[in-house]
Amino acid sequence: MDLADLYRDVIVDHNRNPRNFGRLEHPSRAADGHNPLCGDRLHLELVLDGGRVADVRFDGKGCAISTASASLMTEAIKGKTLPEVEQLFGTVHDMLTRRDAPVPPELGKLAALSGVREFPARVKCASLCWHTLNAALAGDSAPVKTE
Amino acid sequence: MAAELQALAPLDVARIREDFPILARAIRGKPLVYLDSGASAQRPKAVIDAMSGYYERHHANVHRGVHTLSQEATDLFEGAREKVRRFLNAASTREIVFVRGTTEAINLVAQSWGRSRLKPGDEIVITWLEHHANIVPWQMACEQTGAVLKIVPIDRRGVVDHEAYLSMLGPRTKLAAFSHVSNALGTVLPVREMVAAARERGIVTLIDGAQAVPHQAVDVREIGCDFYAFSGHKLFGPTGIGVLYGREAVLAAMPPWQGGGDMILTVSFSGTTYNELPYRFEAGTPDIAGAIGLGAAIDYVDSLGLERIAAWEHELLDYATRRLSAVPGLEIVGTAPDKASLVSFTIEGVHPHDLGTILDAEGIAIRTGHHCAMPVMEFFDLPATARASFAFYNTREEIDVLAAALVRAREMLG
Structure with missing residues (x-):
């Protein structure tokens, strides 16, 4: 349980300079996520085009783990088809919650979040954006809560 | 000083x-560097020993049997109540109600005193820096009775605006409830002055003392409040035990809030008569070991x-x-x-x-x-x-x- 394993360089970088941060002009889907425990708030917007994530942005206030996770997620899902996104959600979920599972190579940069599973109190920080993404894709308008 | x-x-x-x-x-x-005593303090060995000693040698239900253990448990439990009375300088143990914690103490007052006294348009005054436990029970009482919640503002330092407080104590104000010490900011409120201003206007007062009792001596008669609430676990005692102090005249006029054993004198299907203070507010078997642990914590704090x-x-x-x-x-x-x-x-x-x-x-x-x-x-x-x-x-x-x-x-x- 090394701190350097949680706050890897990729995480620190994406927290300091989050990618795809901001709002879209004409989102086709949007959702809000809220982690009441730490006060994290996340707003996610998507443009879907022909069954693919054509564009995605997020904004909000959160800890380093939740900000970096959202930033990495937006990079990872852009251009992917909805079934591909769904499959990625499952893989990321397993990586965050199953301490003994190997980290699949196809996760790429997202693998930087694998240290989170050694810090159970922080898993919700990393998964907030993914649950918010699910809500946006499902068209739910009620804010997602992690509690 | x-x-x-x-x-x-x-x-x-x-x-x-x-x-x-x-x-x-x-x-x-x-x-370990433990800097979270404001959330829950740690326990000295004396508290842990008092509780395990009770379980190992004296446990039985209280206020019930004539057998030796029941008498010993009752003596220890009521002895703890006397320690709390002395700790707060209350006039009588009839004014000391054991509850689960500060939260339950405030809910007891909101549901018993509040629901029986508040009318539509009556006002409850609290401050902006309250813990949720001194906000939500009053919001619930307001929903139930039609009373209105008024919030006294604070400034950028986290100090309650005393002039605003005084101006908000109006003819419809029935209760003023505020922290002794703010848990989020550490502000110590001038409770004596705040209580005096309310009492002059015939307004009942409740103080959330959860963050105050571990740090300073509290004398409820000197403060002059009607209610004072605190939790055992912030005072180096066990979780699950707390205290509601209520001035006897105010408590005596309040209806019970939970019904059950211990809070009654007689029960029949033609009607039930309620027990005397403080037992009227202690339905069911209490947290006996918790009260004994709290008594030991008070002894420990007193010794320092x-x-x-x-x-x-x-x-x-x-x-x-x-x-x-x-x-x-x-x-x-x-x-x-x-x-x-x-x-x-x-x-x-x-x-x-x-x-x-x-x-x-x-x-x-x-x-x-x-x-x-x-x-x-x-x-x-x-x-x-x-x-x-x-x-x-x-x-x-x-x-x-x-x-x-x-x-x-x-x-x-x-």
């Missing part, structure tokens, strides 16, 4: 720490002396305020001139939640989050703060460890 405090022999903190077994623990290979405790904690607070102010990017939230021993703060570029994890890796326990005081966070436009809270077992060296770790956290993430 200051000269008086200096004349007292200082606490032997190194020896006191030996009374708390948990303080010898290592966390992630580092010595609350004046000496307050003197040491003020030194710790001054030292922590100086040391933390020197950390680059750190801003202290809550800068009232009169504060109890906690420091809430933010660090530029480091979210409190990350700070909590980084400090934990160094063995340091602090609280991060909204501290169950979301309106306070909203007032300062913050999602959360970090809070280091001190007890008499903390040392200057622990504050040095905290300050050094905060500098590293900023280098890491800021």
Whole structure:
């Protein structure tokens, strides 16, 4: 349980300079996520085009783990088809919650979040954006809560 | 006062720490630095022994049987009540109701006193810096009765606006409820003045004393309040036990709030008569071991002396305020001139939640989050703060460890 394993360089970088941060002009889907425990708030917007994530942005206030996770997620899902996104959600979920599972190579940069599973109190920080993404894709308008 | 405090022999903190077994623990290979006593304090061996001794030798139900154990358990339980009475300088043990904690104490008053007294348009005055436990029970009572909740503003230091408080005590005000010490900011409220102003106008007063009793002597008759609530676990006692002090004249006029055993004199299907004070408000078998543990905690605190405790904690607070102010990017939230021993703060570029994890890796326990005081966070436009809270077992060296770790956290993430 090394701190350097949680706050890897990729995480620190994406927290300091989050990618795809901001709002879209004409989102086709949007959702809000809220982690009441730490006060994290996340707003996610998507443009879907022909069954693919054509564009995605997020904004909000959160800890380093939740900000970096959202930033990495937006990079990872852009251009992917909805079934591909769904499959990625499952893989990321397993990586965050199953301490003994190997980290699949196809996760790429997202693998930087694998240290989170050694810090159970922080898993919700990393998964907030993914649950918010699910809500946006499902068209739910009620804010997602992690509690 | 200051000269008086200096004349007292200082606490032997190194020896006191030996009374708390948990303080010898290592966390992630580092010595535990426990700076979260404001959330829940640790227990001395004397409290743990009092509770296990009770279970090993004296346990039976109280106020029931004629057998020896029941009598011993009752004597220990009622002995604890007398210790609480003395601790608060209440006039009688009839004014000491055992509850689960501060939260339950306030809910008891809101549901029993509140629902039977409040009429549509009546007003309850609270302050902006209350813990959720002194907000939500009143919101519920307002929903049930049509009464209205009024909030006294605070300033940027976290001080309650006294002029606004006075002007909000109106002809419809039935109750004023406020903290003795703010859990999120550390502000000490001028409770004696606030109670006096309310009483002049015939307004009932309730004080949330959860953050006050571990740090200073409380005399409910000197304060003059009608209700005073606190929790055992913040006073180095067990969880699950707390106290509602209620002035006898006010308690005696209140209807019961929970029905069951112990709170009755007679029960028949043609009608039930209720027990005398304080048992009328203690339905069901109480937390006997918890009360005994709380009594032992009060004995322990008394043996150190609350004046000496307050003197040491003020030194710790001054030292922590100086040391933390020197950390680059750190801003202290809550800068009232009169504060109890906690420091809430933010660090530029480091979210409190990350700070909590980084400090934990160094063995340091602090609280991060909204501290169950979301309106306070909203007032300062913050999602959360970090809070280091001190007890008499903390040392200057622990504050040095905290300050050094905060500098590293900023280098890491800021």
